[in-house]
Amino acid sequence: MVATDDATQLTTVDELPENDSFLFTVLEHDGSKGEVILVNGGDCIAAWRNFCQHETDQRLDRGFGAAMRDGEIICPKHGSMFDACSGHCDNGEAKGSTLLSVDVAVEDGDIYLTDRTCDFLHEGGIEDDDDEDDGMPSSSSHLTF
Numbered sequence: 001m002v003a004t005d006d007a008t009q010l011t012t013v014d015e016l017p018e019n020d021s022f023l024f025t026v027l028e029h030d031g032s033k034g035e036v037i038l039v040n041g042g043d044c045i046a047a048w049r050n051f052c053q054h055e056t057d058q059r060l061d062r063g064f065g066a067a068m069r070d071g072e073i074i075c076p077k078h079g080s081m082f083d084a085c086s087g088h089c090d091n092g093e094a095k096g097s098t099l100l101s102v103d104v105a106v107e108d109g110d111i112y113l114t115d116r117t118c119d120f121l122h123e124g125g126i127e128d129d130d131d132e133d134d135g136m137p138s139s140s141s142h143l144t145f
């Protein structure tokens with residue numbers, strides 16, 4: 001049994017249907033930020049760093065949910081498929097690689113971040129942090145009436 005007393009609850013199993021994903025941002029212990037995808041692979045609940053192993057600047061979830069089918073995560077760039085439970089890829093450009101795991105635990109239907117290398121910051125991607133000045137126009141500037 002994994003101690004979840006001081007862990008952050010991410011969501012629940014009921015709120016993460018099979019072949020669905022949940023994107024969140026973490027604070028690394030070196031002060032940088034990282035993105036993580038929590039996935040329901042059918043036989044597992046797992047979490048992975050949100051980038052492909054073929055090109056590490058390629059996000060698996062680009063803010064619209066990771067593409068998933070039959071328990072596999074599909075890289076949006078070249079289509080390699082990673083096993084959602086093991087993180088391993090046996091096909092395409094990323095063949096032979098494995099996604100970087102993030103520790104999570106399920107207890108009584110609740111899903112917790114238990115990884116000791118990072119802390120939960122917020123739901124969504126890094127750029128979804130409203131306070132972040134990333135040089136991009138704020139989302140409200142796209143609104144037209």
Ligand code: FES
Pocket residue numbers: 052053054055058075076077078079080092093094
């Ligand atoms: S960038 Fe993911 S398979 Fe090429």
